Amino acid sequence: MIFKKEVKNTKMTPYEKVVFNRNKVRQASDYIKNIFTDFFEMHGDRRYGDDPAIISGIAKLGDISVTVIAQEKGADLKEKQTRNYGMAHPEGYRKALRQMKLAEKFGRPIICFVDTSGAFCGLGAEERGQGQAIAENLLEMSNLKVPIIAIVIGEGGSGGALGIALADEIWMLENAVYSVISPEGCASILWKDSKRAAEAATSLKLTAEDLLGFNVIEKIIPDNDDVFNGIKVMLNQTLLKFSMMNVEQLLENRYNKFKSIK
Amino acid sequence: MPNPFAIFKKPLNKPELKGREAPKPKMPDDDLCIVCSSCGKSFFNTELADSLFVCPKCSFYHRVPSRERVKMLTDEDSFVELNEDLVSKNIIEFPEYDDKLDKAIAQSNENEAVICGTATIDGEKCALFVMDPIFMMGSMGTVVGEKITLLFEHALEHKLPVIGYSLSGGARMQEGILSLKQMAKTASAVKRHSNAGLLYIVVLCDPTTGGVTASFAMLGDIILAEPKALVGFAGPRVIEQTIRQKLPIGFQRAEFLLEKGFVDNIVPRKDQPNTLARLIRLHKGGSR
Ligand SMILES: [Zn+2]
Numbered sequence: 001m002i003f004k005k006e007v008k009n010t011k012m013t014p015y016e017k018v019v020f021n022r023n024k025v026r027q028a029s030d031y032i033k034n035i036f037t038d039f040f041e042m043h044g045d046r047r048y049g050d051d052p053a054i055i056s057g058i059a060k061l062g063d064i065s066v067t068v069i070a071q072e073k074g075a076d077l078k079e080k081q082t083r084n085y086g087m088a089h090p091e092g093y094r095k096a097l098r099q100m101k102l103a104e105k106f107g108r109p110i111i112c113f114v115d116t117s118g119a120f121c122g123l124g125a126e127e128r129g130q131g132q133a134i135a136e137n138l139l140e141m142s143n144l145k146v147p148i149i150a151i152v153i154g155e156g157g158s159g160g161a162l163g164i165a166l167a168d169e170i171w172m173l174e175n176a177v178y179s180v181i182s183p184e185g186c187a188s189i190l191w192k193d194s195k196r197a198a199e200a201a202t203s204l205k206l207t208a209e210d211l212l213g214f215n216v217i218e219k220i221i222p223d224n225d226d227v228f229n230g231i232k233v234m235l236n237q238t239l240l241k242f243s244m245m246n247v248e249q250l251l252e253n254r255y256n257k258f259k260s261i262k
Numbered sequence: 263m264p265n266p267f268a269i270f271k272k273p274l275n276k277p278e279l280k281g282r283e284a285p286k287p288k289m290p291d292d293d294l295c296i297v298c299s300s301c302g303k304s305f306f307n308t309e310l311a312d313s314l315f316v317c318p319k320c321s322f323y324h325r326v327p328s329r330e331r332v333k334m335l336t337d338e339d340s341f342v343e344l345n346e347d348l349v350s351k352n353i354i355e356f357p358e359y360d361d362k363l364d365k366a367i368a369q370s371n372e373n374e375a376v377i378c379g380t381a382t383i384d385g386e387k388c389a390l391f392v393m394d395p396i397f398m399m400g401s402m403g404t405v406v407g408e409k410i411t412l413l414f415e416h417a418l419e420h421k422l423p424v425i426g427y428s429l430s431g432g433a434r435m436q437e438g439i440l441s442l443k444q445m446a447k448t449a450s451a452v453k454r455h456s457n458a459g460l461l462y463i464v465v466l467c468d469p470t471t472g473g474v475t476a477s478f479a480m481l482g483d484i485i486l487a488e489p490k491a492l493v494g495f496a497g498p499r500v501i502e503q504t505i506r507q508k509l510p511i512g513f514q515r516a517e518f519l520l521e522k523g524f525v526d527n528i529v530p531r532k533d534q535p536n537t538l539a540r541l542i543r544l545h546k547g548g549s550r
Binding site for chain 1: 353354356357358404405407408411433435437438439440441442443444445446447449450451452453454456457471472473475476477478479480481493494495496500501504505509513514522524
């Protein structure tokens with residue numbers, strides 16, 4: 001499958017980037033198809049149900065087996081509705097955690113693709129403990145004894161993104177965004193005016209360049225026709241680096257990486 | 263100075279508000295009259311403090327300033343504060359944030375939205391963090407995340423249980439992505455403390471929402487809550503806007519969380535010191 005370059009110009013404003021990522025054609029499943037081979041999808045959290053907003057399974061990256069977890073928004077309207085526009089419920093985060101635990105058991109690196117406007121907010125999500133589900137993922141991911149790489153391929157929406165993104169390395173596509181709150185939400189809370197979203201987007205410093213500057217991410221991925229291959233090469237290099245580290249060192253580095261954000 | 267919360271040393275079920283012989287200590291807002299938002303009756307600030315900020319008339323649980331909470335909870339003079347000098351900077355240069363910080367410091371008389379330290383509660387030594395409702399509604403920026411992380415590290419080093427009072431509107435948006443990452447940072451610190459077999463008890467206070475719910479507030483070995491405290495991930499207003507209907511009464515309240523299996527127990531304010539000390543003691547009987 002060939003994708004047209006989705007970037008219309010190289011200099012989008014932060015808010016233009018936000019809007020751009022909400023309507024992207026390229027989905028997480030496209031990354032899975034084009035980067036890995038032999039992907040076997042696995043469903044369900046074994047507690048409540050299966051959340052279609054999160055795709056998870058096992059695949060090959062070259063010769064290595066990896067666990068893949070991805071937030072999928074859906075390609076067309078029907079699929080978007082099925083997948084709840086990539087906004088996961090608690091069972092989605094628990095589904096991801098189950099896969100991560102399996103990855104740890106079998107010594108597989110974990111690759112997460114982040115693309116969500118946020119964790120879903122609604123009655124069911126609250127009843128089933130959205131906050132608790134994300135919190136538990138953070139707790140467990142901080143101590144998983146296998147390498148974790150998270151790639152923000154579109155929208156990194158707050159806690160909903162972070163719930164699968166506590167990782168040894170976090171990468172972002174050059175035009176992706178990652179923010180503590182949506183610009184609209186920020187503007188309406190602070191200035192009681194959601195129309196000032198563009199201003200909020202700039203103030204929130206949510207672009208890949210901003211985050212690299214704050215040492216919150218490790219790499220910016222050029223968004224071009226070769227993006228899948230580019231990610232594949234970077235994954236191979238980085239996993240090779242991690243394979244030479246012992247578990248104690250890996251976990252110590254992971255702890256210190258977040259500890260240093262202050 | 264007589265302890266205004268000496269009431270703890272007496273039987274707790276009938277607070278004696280009148281006829282106390284000790285002169286009332288001077289507090290910052292001593293002369294301020296507070297109108298109970300629930301029943302409309304007005305009280306002097308000190309009067310409310312004496313009743314543990316529970317309305318003497320209608321039993322409504324008012325939010326407790328962090329410093330008052332520490333006094334209510336801990337044995338007299340036992341609290342030793344840690345990292346009290348850490349103050350926030352406007353790292354991402356967010357508009358109006360400097361002014362907001364100045365205002366929050368002036369209003370709360372605290373440097374940040376959480377105070378941390380060690381103390382004894384009914385004789386039991388612990389590390390303690392208490393979030394502040396006056397300082398930007400307990401929102402978590404880098405300093406709140408750092409102070410809580412440092413407290414867990416201190417507790418790990420000294421093999422202390424951690425008691426945490428959560429009260430927060432969530433991550434502090436004025437610090438952008440850096441505040442979001444404090445969720446990962448604090449959760450990592452909780453995990454290290456937990457791996458060492460140490461106890462962490464959370465008391466969820468009104469309100470606990472957003473990034474604080476989705477990190478350290480939901481990670482206690484034991485999770486307690488104050489009666490009727492609002493606890494959730496998304497705020498009620500946001501949910502109502504999303505689903506375009508009114509939320510049922512009691513939704514996201516402590517009693518609702520108890521029913522859904524997300525808290526271990528609801529503990530009235532007057533019983534909290536005893537309960538916490540008792541739980542610490544109960545954990546001493548294991549093999550670790
Ligand atoms: Zn009242």
